[in-house]
Amino acid sequence: MPIITTITPGMTMLDDFLVRAGLAAVGLSLATGPLGAFVIWRRMAYFGDATAHAAILGVALALATDLPVGLGTLVVALAMAVTVAGLSARGWAMDTTLGVLAHSALAFGLVAVSFFPTVRTDLSAYLFGDILAVSRGELGLVWLGSLAVLALLAWRWQALLTTTLSEDLAHAAGLRPNRERLVLVIALALVVAVALKIVGALLIAAMLIIPAAAARGFARTPEMMAGLAVAIGALSGLGGLALSLWQDTPTGPSIIVVAAVLFALGTLRKRF
Amino acid sequence: MSLIAADHVCVRFGADEVLHDVSLAIMPGEIVTILGPNGSGKSTLLRALLGILPVAEGRILRQADLRIGYVPQRLMIDRTMPITVRRFLSLPVRVGDAAASEALGRVGMAGHGGDQMTALSGGQLQRVLLARAMLGAPQVLMLDEPTQGLDQQGEAAFYRLIEEVRRNTGAAVLMVSHDLHVVMAASDRVICLNGHICCEGTPRVVSNAPEYRALFGLGTQGALALYQHEHDHDHPPGEGHAHHHHDHAGHDHA
Numbered sequence: 001m002p003i004i005t006t007i008t009p010g011m012t013m014l015d016d017f018l019v020r021a022g023l024a025a026v027g028l029s030l031a032t033g034p035l036g037a038f039v040i041w042r043r044m045a046y047f048g049d050a051t052a053h054a055a056i057l058g059v060a061l062a063l064a065t066d067l068p069v070g071l072g073t074l075v076v077a078l079a080m081a082v083t084v085a086g087l088s089a090r091g092w093a094m095d096t097t098l099g100v101l102a103h104s105a106l107a108f109g110l111v112a113v114s115f116f117p118t119v120r121t122d123l124s125a126y127l128f129g130d131i132l133a134v135s136r137g138e139l140g141l142v143w144l145g146s147l148a149v150l151a152l153l154a155w156r157w158q159a160l161l162t163t164t165l166s167e168d169l170a171h172a173a174g175l176r177p178n179r180e181r182l183v184l185v186i187a188l189a190l191v192v193a194v195a196l197k198i199v200g201a202l203l204i205a206a207m208l209i210i211p212a213a214a215a216r217g218f219a220r221t222p223e224m225m226a227g228l229a230v231a232i233g234a235l236s237g238l239g240g241l242a243l244s245l246w247q248d249t250p251t252g253p254s255i256i257v258v259a260a261v262l263f264a265l266g267t268l269r270k271r272f
Numbered sequence: 273m274s275l276i277a278a279d280h281v282c283v284r285f286g287a288d289e290v291l292h293d294v295s296l297a298i299m300p301g302e303i304v305t306i307l308g309p310n311g312s313g314k315s316t317l318l319r320a321l322l323g324i325l326p327v328a329e330g331r332i333l334r335q336a337d338l339r340i341g342y343v344p345q346r347l348m349i350d351r352t353m354p355i356t357v358r359r360f361l362s363l364p365v366r367v368g369d370a371a372a373s374e375a376l377g378r379v380g381m382a383g384h385g386g387d388q389m390t391a392l393s394g395g396q397l398q399r400v401l402l403a404r405a406m407l408g409a410p411q412v413l414m415l416d417e418p419t420q421g422l423d424q425q426g427e428a429a430f431y432r433l434i435e436e437v438r439r440n441t442g443a444a445v446l447m448v449s450h451d452l453h454v455v456m457a458a459s460d461r462v463i464c465l466n467g468h469i470c471c472e473g474t475p476r477v478v479s480n481a482p483e484y485r486a487l488f489g490l491g492t493q494g495a496l497a498l499y500q501h502e503h504d505h506d507h508p509p510g511e512g513h514a515h516h517h518h519d520h521a522g523h524d525h526a
Contacts, residue, residue: 040352041350041352041353043350158362158363158364158365158366159364161363161364162363162364164353165347165349165353165355165360165363166344166347167324168319168322168324168342168344169342169344169347169363170364171322171323171324172322172324172340172341172342172414173342173364173365173408175364213352216352216354219354220354220356220388221354221355221356221359222353222354222355222359223359224354225353225354
């Protein structure tokens with residue numbers, strides 16, 4: 001591995017872009033694993049898409065207002081997630097509503113971003129991620145964001161599981177399903193903000209769903225599924241990174257390709 | 273002092289008034305059954321008592337820190353969620369292994385802790401739901417049509433189990449049902465509901481009340497006779513079930 005040999009004495013490990021990329025992928029999967037499991041259990045896949053697509057609009061707004069891109073995506077993703085959650089609580093037809101919101105947000109974002117010529121050139125970084133360009137600061141944010149999501153989910157874990165199984169059971173136990181839903185919405189917005197740089201807006205939902213779906217067949221408890229999803233997500237991240245280096249493919253899609261292959265292998269194994 | 277009570281409660285869905293001026297009180301240790309046809313607001317009343325649905329008028333009164341064990345009408349567990357019976361019992365409050373096995377044993381599900389929840393039969397699921405509800409040492413158990421989907425034998429066994437729980441734990445029980453004949457042996461009090469409380473009293477009193485008969489269209493047939501008779505209301509008394517079964521046996525579906 002020639003890359004390894006470029007680490008010369010005096011450089012810290014984090015100076016290597018590849019090490020940073022690998023750590024970013026692993027950090028992200030800490031959050032996408034358990035959150036992805038909830039996305040699957042609660043059938044929020046499209047919801048994740050809408051939130052992720054809104055991130056592009058967040059990029060545009062951040063550039064227009066000279067705010068950090070991470071903050072812009074976080075705010076817009078949160079606004080989108082809260083809107084969608086509110087509409088669904090009011091009984092809107094979710095399939096249509098989400099379809100309209102998700103793609104409108106993406107389209108508005110793309111149009112808005114086109115007003116910033118400097119960004120237009122590397123728009124693909126926001127759509128497909130640019131994990132190889134993760135800076136030390138960004139790496140710190142990825143881990144901070146992921147650990148925050150993990151801590152939030154761990155704190156509310158029992159309540160979230162109960163609410164997911166049955167809102168009535170949760171109510172009877174004195175829990176408030178609306179509050180737990182909000183916890184997931186916040187976690188989702190955080191993950192979107194964190195994952196934008198790594199897998200890009202178009203594939204964030206895939207990073208949530210595919211590893212967790214791959215874990216399903218091997219798990220007997222919710223915790224096992226979440227844990228396995230973390231492992232499969234991390235493996236996909238590292239594998240995608242390797243694939244990207246080896247074949248010079250775009251990294252974000254490569255990560256999802258590896259995840260999809262792992263999912264397929266899991267289904268095959270179950271068959272036999 | 274009642275454990276939980278409804279005080280002149282009205283519940284509305286939009287312009288529809290589903291419950292009108294309902295008052296009831298559950299005392300410690302009693303078994304009360306709410307009886308009514310489909311759409312009479314039984315589940316709505318239970319859900320209002322639980323605080324799931326807001327009341328438009330009136331009040332729900334609960335004893336402070338009341339421990340409620342709730343068995344929902346049904347629990348649809350999404351197949352995407354892997355969860356064992358043992359893990360389910362630890363929601364939302366984690367319980368020790370000893371307590372979990374004891375609860376499973378009490379409902380006749382000993383040794384099923386490792387089963388996947390989605391693999392249980394309807395009757396097994398109801399028993400697990402009951403075991404979970406009992407783990408919180410409830411002062412009142414609330415069951416919403418707990419025997420839906422069970423055959424008659426399973427239904428009778430389930431109600432015996434409820435009585436046993438009351439005897440062993442002293443918990444009050446509030447059940448919802450749509451037919452009287454099986455619950456009547458176990459209930460201390462029956463409340464007949466059809467948007468409002470039509471009549472209430474002991475099972476015998478209710479089964480002879482004109483309001484109850486009007487609601488269920490039973491004519492002169494007593495509930496006791498009904499109890500001894502079979503499940504299906506559509507059958508005229510003369511037509512036995514053996515005939516019915518014979519009919520089915522005649523078909524060759526294989």
